[in-house]
Amino acid sequence: MQGLLRFAAVSVLSFALLSPVSVFAQEAAKVLPRSQAEMQLSFAPLVRETHGAVVNVYAERMVQRRMSPFAGDPFFEQFFGQRMPNRSEKQTSLGSGVIVDPNGVVVTNNHVIGGADEIKVALADGREFPCKVVLKDDRLDLAVLKIDAREPLPALKIGNSDAIEVGDLVLAIGNPFGVGQTVTSGIVSGLARNQVTEGDFGFFIQTDAAINPGNSGGALMNMNGELIGINTAIFSKGGGSNGVGFAIPANLVKVFLAAAERGDVSFERPYIGASFDAVTSDVAEALGLDRPRGALVVRVVEDGPAAKAGLRPGQVVTAVNGVPVEHPDALGYRLTTAGLGSSVTLAVKENGSEKEISLPLTAAPETRPRDExxxxxxxxxxxxxxxxxxxxxxxxxxxxxxxxxxxxxxxxxxxxxxxxxxxxxxxxxxxxxxxxxxxxxxxxxxxxxxxxxxxxxxxxxxxxxxxxx
Known part of the structure; x- marks a missing residue:
């Protein structure tokens, strides 16, 4: 496998979703099709209701190109008697975004707008607007943009990504390869996937809905017309979709948006003063776990929040506020979505017994002057x-x-x-x-x-x- 490519997904949603009478806002029982008529049901009404909230994000950046392969070579520069000039070129990349507030708040991937000198947002109706970056974070690969359309815009409601299950139907809306707005369907193939990107975030929704170049930043949507993820990456050998795509869960997007609304200049994860490893099968057997899951405590910082709460090396954190923890990245995700200033309850196993620990979530402290x-x-x-x-x-x-x-x-x-x-x-x-x-x-x-x-x-x-x- 040649590594993974990140791509952009364009999510299309409409202001009608905000209406309390929308049929898609109603929670429906999950059932299998039982007749030929049910097999012929269409996603068209759902797409029609939501497509206006998906946008294209154009990021332009200036790059320097050498005009000659010999530029920079002292011999040739001395021979020609002057330095060879460089040439400035404009590069444009295309990604996607999701309007999540009628006032023009757009969520996309950070890698879509990274290094851009100018960013424009194009709506589904063809209108283009300049935008400003409200908040971005390369570790989470999220960015919040703001456009001023001077009128309410179609917006997509953010759903609860913790409520989805493997096998749920989903739609991905984007602009793959720049061909135009495209809708693909699939199911949730997996949850809590880690080791997907090079960043330090490792908790993704996996889907087999086709995601291709140009889809990054777009929406993964459930059958209620709610945003459940921001499409971010795929595993691919040739650059196309192989049915293995990944999205950042909507619950993390909610926390990121809240930081942007507060006016935070950067996004900060909680600091607990401990490091963790994955639980192997050997460790699980030694600790009396029924299977290898959880986050093994390997180090605790003296006088840090974890130490004061009673966390010790050798213990295994198996749940946060009653939600199971699959691996250390899942623990980090649960703490991040809980938010700074809150307190969480950790389920901890040690020597075959389990206990609960209350852990306050605070920002990383400057325990000593940096004195640069x-x-x-x-x-x-x-x-x-x-x-x-x-x-x-x-x-x-x-x-x-x-x-x-x-x-x-x-x-x-x-x-x-x-x-x-x-x-x-x-x-x-x-x-x-x-x-x-x-x-x-x-x-x-x-x-x-x-x-x-x-x-x-x-x-x-x-x-x-x-x-x-």
Whole structure:
């Protein structure tokens, strides 16, 4: 399998859904077709009621292209007597979005608008509007846009994605390959899927409704005409749909929209001060679990929320507020959708017995001043900016919030540190046998001249030792 491709789905919904008399707002019993007449039933009335809420999202960005393959080569530039100019080109990408509020609030994928200099939203009736980005997050791959149409727009009601089951019928609406608005049908193929994208979010709805390039950001819709997911990715060898598509659950979209409505400048997940691993079959047998599921506690930060609540290494979290937890990513999803400021009840198993733990959900704290310092001089670290790690800084840097120490936050591209290969997010563990505990220590040590530098750093969880003269 050649990796996964993310794509855009265009969801089409109508303002009529907001009417309390809409037939699709009624919860219907789930039944199998029992006659030829029932087999000939059509999705057309549902699509007609909802298509106006699906939009196209156009993201434009300027990129620099070299006009010659020899541009940048010193010999050829000296030979021709001048630097060869670069050429600016405009790139346009097409994605989809869903209007979730008649005032013009649109939800899409972050990767649809990432790096864009200009973003436009095209409605199903052909009208185009500029928009502003209200909130975006690359870890969740969600973005909220706002357009001003000066009139109420068709909008899709957000449903409860926790209520769906494997086998439920769904529709995906989008603009695959730019051919125009397209509706595909299928079922929910799986729930709580993880290890789908390269980001750190891992809780997706799987569907066999056809999703292709151009569908990213569009809607996955249930038979009540409600948004239950934002189509995000597919597994594909050739770039087309193989019947394995993934959507971000609508309950996470609700929490993200709430942060946008509050005016938050960034989206923040709860900090609990613990790290988890998946439960293997061997671990499940040792702990007396009937099957390998849950989140195994492997580390608890001293004085963190988890430690204060009584969580300890070796325990397994099996449920949050009574909802089963399949794996560590599912635990993160349940805590995130519970929201900051709330308190959750964790079901915890240990030594064959189960108990409940109450855990408050708070933002990552800055437990020590970051004290950023730019290292000068002629040491191997010259040109690097270092800071004291805290859960808050680690969260901002997209690092594990339980890591500690002194971290490189930036490296000047023309500096000694850059030439020697130091990178942002490197944790400086020790220099010449001396443990580095603060950015002030690092600055003081870098000002010395030992002749030979023995450096130990941690990068992506691995220890690296190097010598420099």
């Amino acid at each position: 310092r730019m290292i000068g001089g002629h040491s191997p670290f010259a040109g690097a900016t270092v800071a004291n790690l805290s859960p808050r800084l680690a969260y901002e840097l997209h690092m594990r919030t339980e890591v500690t120490g002194v971290v490189i936050t930036a490296v000047d591209g023309s500096s000694i540190a850059a030439r020697l290969g130091f990178q942002p997010h490197d944790i400086i563990v020790a220099v010449n046998g001396t443990d580095i505990t603060s950015s002030a220590d690092m600055e003081t040590l870098a000002a010395t001249d030992p002749g030979i530098w023995r450096v130990e750093i941690e990068r992506d969880g691995e220890r690296i030792r190097q010598f420099f003269r």
